[in-house]
Amino acid sequence: MLERTSKDPTETAGVQPARHVPFRGAGFTPAASRWAGWLALAAVLVVWQLVGGLALVNPLFLPTPAMIMRALYRLAASGALWQHVSASFVRIVAGWALGTASGIAVGFAIGLWRIARSIGITFVSALFPIPKIAVLPLLILWLGIGEQPKIATIALGVFFSTTISVYSGVDAVPRNLIRMAQSFDVPFPTIVRKVIWPGALPSILAGFRITASVALMLVVSAEMIGAETGIGTFVLQAGNLMQTDQLMAGILVLSLFGLAVGRLISLLEARLLHWR
Amino acid sequence: MDLIAQGISHRFDRLEVLDDVSFTVAAGEVVAIVGPSGCGKSTLLSILGGLLQPSAGQALLRGAPPPGCLNPLTFVFQDFALLPWASVAENVAFPLLHTSLSVAQRTAVVDDVLQRTGLSDFRAVYPKQLSGGMRQRVGLARALAVRPAMLLMDEPLSALDSQTRELLMEDFVDLLADGTLGAVYVTHNLEEAVRLADRIVVLSRRPGRIRKIVNVASPRHSRGDAATRAQLLELQNELWVLIRDEAIDAEREVQHA
Numbered sequence: 254m255l256e257r258t259s260k261d262p263t264e265t266a267g268v269q270p271a272r273h274v275p276f277r278g279a280g281f282t283p284a285a286s287r288w289a290g291w292l293a294l295a296a297v298l299v300v301w302q303l304v305g306g307l308a309l310v311n312p313l314f315l316p317t318p319a320m321i322m323r324a325l326y327r328l329a330a331s332g333a334l335w336q337h338v339s340a341s342f343v344r345i346v347a348g349w350a351l352g353t354a355s356g357i358a359v360g361f362a363i364g365l366w367r368i369a370r371s372i373g374i375t376f377v378s379a380l381f382p383i384p385k386i387a388v389l390p391l392l393i394l395w396l397g398i399g400e401q402p403k404i405a406t407i408a409l410g411v412f413f414s415t416t417i418s419v420y421s422g423v424d425a426v427p428r429n430l431i432r433m434a435q436s437f438d439v440p441f442p443t444i445v446r447k448v449i450w451p452g453a454l455p456s457i458l459a460g461f462r463i464t465a466s467v468a469l470m471l472v473v474s475a476e477m478i479g480a481e482t483g484i485g486t487f488v489l490q491a492g493n494l495m496q497t498d499q500l501m502a503g504i505l506v507l508s509l510f511g512l513a514v515g516r517l518i519s520l521l522e523a524r525l526l527h528w529r
Numbered sequence: 530m531d532l533i534a535q536g537i538s539h540r541f542d543r544l545e546v547l548d549d550v551s552f553t554v555a556a557g558e559v560v561a562i563v564g565p566s567g568c569g570k571s572t573l574l575s576i577l578g579g580l581l582q583p584s585a586g587q588a589l590l591r592g593a594p595p596p597g598c599l600n601p602l603t604f605v606f607q608d609f610a611l612l613p614w615a616s617v618a619e620n621v622a623f624p625l626l627h628t629s630l631s632v633a634q635r636t637a638v639v640d641d642v643l644q645r646t647g648l649s650d651f652r653a654v655y656p657k658q659l660s661g662g663m664r665q666r667v668g669l670a671r672a673l674a675v676r677p678a679m680l681l682m683d684e685p686l687s688a689l690d691s692q693t694r695e696l697l698m699e700d701f702v703d704l705l706a707d708g709t710l711g712a713v714y715v716t717h718n719l720e721e722a723v724r725l726a727d728r729i730v731v732l733s734r735r736p737g738r739i740r741k742i743v744n745v746a747s748p749r750h751s752r753g754d755a756a757t758r759a760q761l762l763e764l765q766n767e768l769w770v771l772i773r774d775e776a777i778d779a780e781r782e783v784q785h786a
């Protein structure tokens with residue numbers, strides 16, 4: 254039986270002193286500060302410049318940021334930078350597009366059809382772990398010494414990662430949404446277009462981030478093995494000639510390229526996955 | 530159009546879920562299916578709606594669907610099953626995309642059902658921005674858009690809080706009031722069953738068999754009245770007595786699984 258009481262529990266406050274309930278919910282909610290990262294980067298650059306400027310480290314081994322920027326400016330002014338960047342860019346775009354298109358097609362086939370799954374997963378599992386740069390000599394034998402083996406190497410590297418992210422994405426589409434569509438007699442192509450494709454898109458776009466860096470890595474490796482132009486070739490030549498400022502300028506270009514691609518994918522995600 | 534369950538049995542591998550379930554849902558009739566957890570209620574509904582092939586027996590339709598019907602058996606799902614990347618209006622229009630309706634006709638249908646379900650102001654909103662109750666309203670609007678002959682409702686209120694449940698229940702009562710729309714209503718909530726159904730099919734624990742089919746005599750529109758509520762409570766208690774022991778056994782079984 255519940256009893257009502259007119260007694261205020263704070264009346265006993267004089268007898269027993271009240272104390273705060275200790276707060277125990279702090280932490281585990283990391284929120285990135287907008288400026289901290291940039292400030293840290295600026296601090297590293299300043300220290301790096303000072304170390305070089307005060308001759309604490311031989312600039313041959315570690316050129317200062319100012320020297321790197323000067324080298325980059327000279328390269329840009331001479332037109333060599335654009336020549337190398339455009340050669341690499343064409344290879345990356347061609348290889349990535351080829352690998353992505355075929356990876357999406359095969360990934361969807363594996364995600365949707367039993368036979369494709371049974372066969373496809375076996376091949377993907379067997380071939381995915383092979384470092385793709387190792388097959389470049391074979392591709393040169395098959396395709397000649399032009400652009401094709403480099404593009405094919407990039408395409409191969411991109412293909413396997415894309416295939417895996419696509420079929421994982423298809424697998425992750427909630428089954429209840431597919432059943433819902435089936436319950437309305439929605440035809441198979443419409444289910445693929447309106448349910449499975451948008452449902453798998455987060456995974457596919459996450460895969461793009463990985464394949465963009467795979468493509469960048471492979472283009473540099475392929476160009477180091479056999480090419481006359483390209484950022485990889487340029488970096489290798491600069492290293493051979495001990496032109497470390499130019500070498501670092503090449504690395505900086507690669508880093509900026511990677512950042513630009515990452516930003517592009519973020520924009521794509523913001524546009525296509527705004528519903529999340 | 531009648532919906533007939535004829536000797537339906539089902540097993541998932543070695544797990545026997547349903548055993549020889551037969552009953553008929555007449556056009557415009559509301560039949561609730563109740564029973565202990567895991568007795569195969571939702572499996573039975575999936576079989577009746579053609580989403581699952583039974584191991585034995587069959588689901589049959591008798592008679593023609595009403596004119597203008599685009600999807601005679603239409604599900605309303607427990608988890609709403611809304612496309613998260615589509616707005617409310619796009620979700621409602623989704624089952625119409627492949628039909629012969631023109632864009633203008635589709636828009637008119639969507640406008641109509643959004644208005645009937647009180648969602649007109651939310652047409653451009655995405656599901657994540659809606660409460661559970663509103664999401665289920667969208668699920669209901671989508672179901673109504675195809676002008677079904679029979680709704681197959683799989684615990685449509687169980688994911689909602691009690692106040693929202695009560696409000697949506699009133700909507701269901703209104704929706705089913707004129708007797709043109711039939712429904713198979715799967716629930717573990719006996720109150721919902723006695724409030725909505727013309728007949729209640731009581732299943733045994735797994736493998737689900739029909740233990741009893743109970744008629745609810747009072748007209749649906751008067752079930753909110755105080756006098757009728759007392760009768761319904763009595764019926765609800767009878768049903769509970771019928772399934773209580775098996776519900777306890779089923780609960781123990783789940784805990785040991």
